[in-house]
Amino acid sequence: MEELLKTPLHAKQQELKTKNVSFCGWDMPIQFDGIIAEHGYCRNDVALFDTSHMGEFFFKGDIKNSGINEATSVNIDALDIGKCKYGFLLNEQGGVMDDLIIYRLSEDELMIVVNAATRENDFTTINSRINHAILEDRSMEYAKLDVQGPNSKKILEKYFGTTLDELAFFSFAQTKVFDSDCLLSRTGYTGELGYELYVDNTTSVKLWDALIADGVKPAGLGARDILRLEMGYSLYGNDLSEDITPLEANLGKFVNLKRDYVGKAALEKQKEDGLQRILLPFKTTTRRSARKDFEVYQNDKKVGFVTSGAFSPILNVGVGLAMIDIDGFDKEQSIELRDKRSSIEANIASLPFIQNK
């Protein structure tokens, strides 16, 4: 059996009460104190996530002429230095190979952050779409810590001071912590005020120790999944895949169809032809939750399948996303989420599931 990769924080995490799981080839904590407790720390206070398994590529070259501006849906030329943007790496059919965030470090330098599961394929693909430029996969040199929650800014002030005051959402600062470089961005996957910190492996251990000593609670992948789903954020591999386009994923607002990039032609055609199916949010009517691959029925007719589902400790019902066939579907009518054993009543909802975020 292939050995699992470990982040630089693995040993530190093992010193705490933790339950680990194999995730995309990495040995990651699914929980520390408990999934619902950790969800609460993030929503009410501040929580610390180790997301070092994600990938970081560094690009250097001419933004306008190297092909990088057409390699993904992100218009880097229009992105200011110090800003980052969410977008997609698409195949020629408009299917999502990965969702990613591109950071404009300087006139000709970028950091591209990708998912662990697709990192190698992403690198090969982006590299094949550029010329006269340098692309390096430096994922193994970087650790990433997410500090998320209403008290996240207060906690980080000790280390970053007034730098935090100037940081707007989807902006970042290239700064220092413990005398080492730190890219600090105001981004996150939870819907709370929060920051993502990119540091080298050695510094990540110092930072983890310091934040834990400050009283920040560690949180794992289990809580992370509930937090993102309460916001309706997609997860690659569940709600996004090579068979799903951003339009079908109801993420059309993140793709500009007026400029050219790989996959755009297919999206344009899909828009013209009209979508056959679309990702919709749902809420169950009880404490029951549906999971990925539950089938969706309306009036005893199969209309789709669940891509993500979880129990929301705030709403006390199940929330999730489902890919629904549009033809004949009535958004106002209730649906049933079925697996071999159960049939769960639900209704189409609107995002975000939770308010004031």
Added chain:
Amino acid sequence: MKKYNEEHEWVEMDGDIATVGISAYAVEQLGDITFIELPEVESEVSMGDSTAFVESVKAASDIYTPISGEVCEVNESLLDEPEVLNEDAQGTFIFKLKISNADELNSLMSEDEYKNFVDSL
């Protein structure tokens, strides 16, 4: 004195009334419990039947009755607060049965036998 089955359910007898719950090991494996479905009072169940059902943050799981009988009481407070099972599994009952066959108890594990069983997993 609790007796256990291999599905991590426990039973405690008082006359011919069996009180049934799930073990601390079971809730540890399940993680935070978010939903429970309880049996109907007066329903008849046989040893090994799926009698209740739980959903946790990680998985969905049937709860099998360790003993046959007629359901005479269910713990309705769990419907709104299933997480109580995570806080105190050994001290929280799920349902009670009026048992039909006391011999079935002989096939269950004692506290020590169950502890050894869990250690072997």
